[in-house]
Amino acid sequence: MPSLTAACATPGMRRLRILPACLHEYRGFSALRPWRRPDAVLGWGRKPTALKARRFAARHAIPYVALEDGFLRSWGLGVDGHQPHSLVVDHRGIYYDATRPSDLERLIHAAPFAAEELARARRCMALIREYRLSKYNHAPARALPAGDRPRVLVVDQTAGDASIEFGLAAAATFEAMLQAALAEHPEADILVKVHPDVVAGKKRGHLLEAARHHPRCRLVGEALAPWSLLDAVDSVHVVTSQLGFEALLAGRRVVCHGMPFYAGWGLTDDRLTCPRRGRPRRLEEVFAAAYLRYCRYANPYTGEPSTLEATIDLIADQKRRHAQLAGDWVGIGFSSWKRRFVGDFLGARARLQHVARPDDAPPTAGIRRLVWSSHHQALEALERQPPAAPLWRMEDGFIRSVGLGVDLVRPLSLIIDASGIHYDPRRASDLERLLNDTTFSPHLLDRARRLRQRIVSAGLNKYNVGTPAAGLDLPEQHRILLVVGQVESDASVRCAAPEIATNAELLRRVRAAHPEAYILYKPHPDVVSGARLGQLDTEARRLYNRLITDISITALLERVDDVHTMSSLAGFEALLRGRRVTAWGTPFYAGWGLTRDHGRHCPRRARRLTLDELVAGCLILYPTYLDPRSRRLINVETAVGLLEQQRRTTRALPLPQRLYRGYRHLFIERH
Template identity: 60%
Template sequence: MPNDSTVLRPSSPRVAGYLSKGLARWNIIHCLLPEYSRQVRLKPGSRQPVDAILGWGLKPTSTQARRLAARRGVPYVAIEDGFLRSLGLGVNYSQPHSLVVDCSGIYYDATRPSDLERLLAEANFDADELARANLAMQRLRHLRLSKYNHAPDRPLPLADRPRVLIVDQTRDDASITYGMADASSFQHMLECAIADHPDAEILIKTHPDVIAGRKQGYLTQASKHPRCRLIGDDLNPWALFDAVGSVYVVTSQLGLEALMAEKPVHCFGMPFYAGWGLTRDALRCERRQRQRTLPELFAAAYLRYCRYANPYTGQASTLEATIDLIADQKRQRDRLAGRWLAVGFSSWKRAFITDFLGPASSVRFLQSDHPQPLELEGRDSLVVWGQKATDEIKALCRQHGLKLWRMEDGFVRSVGLGVDLTRPLSLAFDSRGLYYDANNPSDLEYLLAETDFEPALLARAGRLRQRLIELKLSKYNVRGKTRPVLPQDMGGSRPIVLVPGQVESDASIAHGSPEIKTNQALLEAVRQNRPDAFVVYKPHPDVVSGARIGLFDSTARKLYDLELVDYDIVDLIELADEIHTMCSLTGFEGLLRGVEVHTYGLPFYAGWGLTHDRLHASRRQRRLTLDALIAGALLMYPTYVDPATGELCNADTAVELMRQQRDQRSGLPLRVRLYRLYRNLFSRRR
């Protein structure tokens, strides 16, 4: 995926040096500096030749880097966080999704030109780029995304008079000094806001660290004024914009986001977005003479100046994909926020469940399957694996007002089997039931039945489907033998029917296939329905590995023409004309690849008009497109986590991470081989 910035790769290798440990910490530095083939950290006294020195903007920590660049006679290249940075805060080591790279200055320094200021002064933007800018701003407004997205999005209490927002900043921030402002600028801003709006309540947004006493602001004493009120809580900026009619800033980026919220913005310093005719400015910058529209300003700042990358895959990205990723992270975090009690989970699952519940949650694990009433106190939600919600647990949740959740593996899970203790990249948390339980509603069924799938989401689902096909990815991605050659006696006239075997003790059959419950019964039904077909039977990998039940007697072998054990399921799907299944996920993977699917149970993908169904699902009356099914089942329903950082990610990212894992793996890991040996020996003794 191309980068948004217009940077040409060098014709000859160039090297950039840096001093800051922080630059080494972020995963995206390398892919966002294509001008330099390598970036190396320079230790004190190093004489290694470099073509440029990198540093963090004009922060005090960059002083040594700027001096080193001057001594060596090479350019100093300023790097800063981008305007759409991440879900969490950098001080909490949340990986950035965007950076700005400036070779002439830095955007918050109004004392001299920067690359961004030159763009705004000189660049032309065509209709397509402006349309792209407008659409991106619309999505940021709709999704309520900001530079940082850690703060809760809760509305302010209603007021009986107008409100005005003043944005305080932490004392001596570099953007204030270089933005041609000082302490008097904040006092002047306050006085003007009070005078301009004599009947309004003045809301002063100050940093939480100022309220806590860890940092100093400029307007803390303003709360003594009868019409001023300090807001020190972390709040989503869009919640503030919803409550006010005007916004006053010195140099804060909230002023730019307030412009996107269509609020009048008064500037008392010289941030990069001031001086172009969009804001009401107390200062002037003589270099900024041109009038700009908001889409032009946005296109310059977000599309050309910022550079985007996926911090989990380490690949360059675009603004649109970054919006998708952070919005998905935010949605997953907010959905699972709260205080959890996890009941009956094994130690290896405990190791990753906390990551999946996200940064806005806390979890307490209970080994026992019988929680005591005292253990439920102070908890909002209780989660169990699969169908382990006993009547006792259900009653306790009702009695104590806890929300009961079930958890299962996602549909694009891992490179390796869960039964081999391979950590998942996706899990499904369901507050209504479980996706494979056709007897009861589930969150997935509700999503598919009720969601108004927007065109952008459907287009994204279509791209994800193509990527899965291109990469030949499935749920477990266990490598098998090369694509099989089917017998020549088929003559090309017999349709190929793939029958995927299932684990017969699995809950998905108990709750999702009320009539046919064994692999042998399924094969008998298939042979009856397709007597002339060439039937290929693929046993479930968990059964083949010896971990689960699903084998049948020798008489069943007459029901199929060919058994293929160690082949990649995707290869077999691509060979098939039809897939016949009880409720296997192979049916869903077949739909993705355009194969005709017949269901004998009620899997989550049946009943929407995309499959030939033996049974009827009365709750599923809606007709879905394939992309709508994919959007609900892969983009919206599961929760995804990057295993390296433990941070929430999304489906598109998980697919790329699986590709990387699969490409790096050669054969079955020794850990898995030893575990299988131990497991099989142990099961025989039992």
């Protein structure tokens, strides 16, 4: 347990969710008080807000530790409330201050690095290139129009940026940079990237007017993903912008007119010198020093320490999902309870309005229509209308919550499908497309393998209810089969197993096929709770050897040999745990060569998948995940971490939800 204490220069620093995880050497973080002498003082780099903290530290002869956002910070901006995913922690200076040594300079000087660390750096660099990540990742990607002349990028910065002064530059450096770019590239068009707030008049820059008036300059003032710019140019001119380092990752020539952290190591064309540097370093060495050693990573949603690789995965998934769901939506027929959260699952770049009936939906072609997948009346009405706008379906995800949706427990994941829905094999779905068409990279498959192992080790499933199976005695001389009951009115039963349709018929078929087996029957939790109907008749109760109601499905899966189901998600959860699965219907995980299938053949599922390919498609790529606290999109690993935390703290069902359960059982399900 650490014994050191630290005082923060500003209240905002103490509100950083990742502060304890990134600064694990300190046991507490207090406000900076004249009468209190901490072991260290934390300030935000060389910002003016840190001046008081620096003076306090010098006066009391205690260390001043400089913090800053990491080089891979977040999907969105801090001013919009997005917490950082990484911090740099510097005891000597700060990376953008070339006037004095910093921890980062020392780390770069410490090269060569071990071969394993450099290999890790190259893998992470490749992932950043593949996912096209930057410090911030909210700006939309858009290819620039093709041109018949070479193009060069000149990067402006906002006035007052501390990295300009401490990067041995000044306001005049930007005009000199532009003139140098024009002179050194006489046949090229010069793209001048200016911050959108400068164009809007909210901030001051340096090159706005010059870019507007020079005939060879083209002003790029809209919010645009940095990699869209890098795709269009061969050379990049910067003063101290981090975009210059990302240009190096993209293989572009970089000219530095100031002294950013990546200049002075032989990687860039430098117009200034720093005597402390000058040693040649390879790109992976500078990357390893900056991104692997200097930066510290934590998950801002779970508050747990993280790694660069996990941070890349999280922000890349956020970026992918925000891009897919951006735009205008109309939600049709959602209950008042669902209206409270479905819009959050569409992300920060989506705009959602709700209407009660299909006829109330605006006819605008660009608006996507969104319907809960079991809202059959709305779906039928919309499918009869001319296809003026795309129709999307929404449903609970495969890793949902601690507790049942029928008890109004909010989900951590939802499915948002533009083609159909995963449980209905009568038509194609986005999941089928993903599983049929995706080229699963080694990194994605390794991620799926680790995710599968984590889920199994933690004993997680869709609802995470039930008790362990410690006291369950089973006969050793029989093969143990688990038959999983379902809510018979569910759409997944009607669509994927119409020939069977009832739990009683499923039991009859399993018993006929395995007359000597010892059969455990587990009804659906909603049926056990009394919230949904689906009880067996007297004859069917004679077909199983033992009824299991209170033991969790994950605990049971560890004790059985085979699992039989119509279309239950429990079959997928059994596959994760290496169990043999017989599908009597056509669930989403059947037809890919991993199950014994007795349901209807689906000719669209022509590919044979490995288990980790199935996991990658079903759990990483298909669902949308949400942090209920911040209402931000997250990824599956973060959702698993939140479930683990929730399961440790969740107690009995609150009284309002218990009352709703009784109301639904008496007045809804029985009518």
